[in-house]
Amino acid sequence: MAQLELILPKMGESVAEATITTWLKNEGDFVEAEESVVEVATDKVDSEVPSPVSGKLVKIISNVNDVAQVGEAIAIIETEGKDAAISANEVITASVEEIATKIETQLAVAAETAAAPTMHEPIFKKSNGRFYSPLVRSMAKEEGINQTELDRIPGSGKDGRVTKNDVLSYLEGGRVAASSAEQSPPPSPIVSAPAPAKQEETHEPSITPSAGDEIIEMDRMRRLIADHMVNSVKTSPHVTSFVEADMTKVVLWRNKVKNSFFEKYDDKITFTPIIMEAIVKAIKDFPMINVSVDGTNIIKHSTINLGMAAALPSGNLIVPVVKNADQLSLLGLTKAVNDLATRARNSALKPDEISGGTYTLTNVGTFGNLLGTPIINQPQVAIMAAGAIVKKPAVVETPEGDLIAVRHKMFLSHSYDHRVVDGALGGMFVKRVADYLESWDLNREI
16 A cells, blocks of 8 residues: 555646635545546636545545645545555656745745835745745735734634635734834824824725625635735726727628638637737737736736636626737637637636736627726736627718718727826727727628
C-alpha cells in the first residue's frame, strides 16, 4: 500500500486559492483514476478535481467551506502498488514545487523592486508563520491595514489562517477606532480626540425589514459579483461616452445571409460577433484602450482577448473570453461566441475561459434596453455596451439633398478608466467602432 496526496491543481490564470464546496466521495470510498472527488469554487468559476490514481480515499484534509491554496494537499488516497503510487506522487510533487518556485520568485522580485511599505501601501508575506491569501492581502491593502495590524486579526481558517470573513468581521467590529488610536498621537490633556464619525458614515445603512418582507440571502456568485463591481468603482474613475450608430447596412446584410449561414455552418449568426469584429478593428487603431493599470505602470497587452457578458438562467452574470479575437475571422468569432454562450448557460465553462480578458462587450440590447452605463471589468480599463437596434426616422444625406428615411439605429456606450483613458481617446474609440459598423459591405461573403 502507498499513500498519495491529492493536490489542489492550478485552475487558471491568477487563481491562487479555492473554496471546498462539496466532497463527492466520503472517507473510505473507492475512487477510480480521473473520477471527480471534490467540487471547488474560485472567484471565477466552479470546478471538479479528479483523482490522478485509483484507490481508497482514506483522509479528507480540507473540509467543506475551507479555503485551500493551489499546490496544497486536500486529501489522501491509498493506492495498490507502491511503485505506481510513488511515481504519480513524484509527478504531482514536481508540479507543486514548480508552482511554489514560481510564486517565491514573483515575491522576491516584488520585494526587491517595491518601495518601502506605508500605511496605504502594505506588503504582506508570511508573518509569524501565517500565510495570507491573495484575496486577504488585496482586502487589507484596500482598507489600509498594515502588516502589524493584519497579524493581530484572529483567523478562523485552516491552521489559523485569516479568511475574507475574518477581515470583514474585524472591520465591522470597530477596527476603525482601534487603528486610529494606534496610528494617532496621544490626545491632548485639554482637548480629547474627536470620534471618527466621517469614516463611520461610510458603512452600509442598517435596514429593518417590514412585516411581510422576504429576505433572500445572496448566493456565492452574486456576492462575488457585488464585491467585484464595488471594487471596480472604487478603483477606476468611470467616464462614459455615447455614440448612435446606423446599423442599417449590418441589419440588411445579416437578414440576407442568416438562413444560408445556418444551412452551411449549422450555427446562427447574431449581432454580437459583428460588433466584436468592429471592436477588434478599433483596438488595432487605438491600442492604448487594450491596457491594464499596475500601480503607476501601464501594461499594454500584446493580445486582444474580448470578454462577452452573458446572463445566466439563475439571474447572475458571467464573462467568458474569446482569446486572440484579432486572429479570428467573422466565422471564427461567431463559432466562439455561440459556443461560449451555450456552455455558460450550462455551467460548463473552464476556468481559463473566463480569465485573461483585455476588453469587454456587454449587449444590453438583448433585454430591450436602448443604452447603459456599464461598470469596467477589472483589471481592464474599458467596456462597451451595445443597445437595442430600433427603427427610427433619420436624416440621410444624398447627392440630391437631405432626405428623411427609416434607419436601424443602435446606441454604443463606452465606459473607461479616466486614470489612463482621457475623453479624447475614449470618445474617438467608440466613434471608430460605429464607423466600422456603418461602413459595412453589403456584398460581403462569409
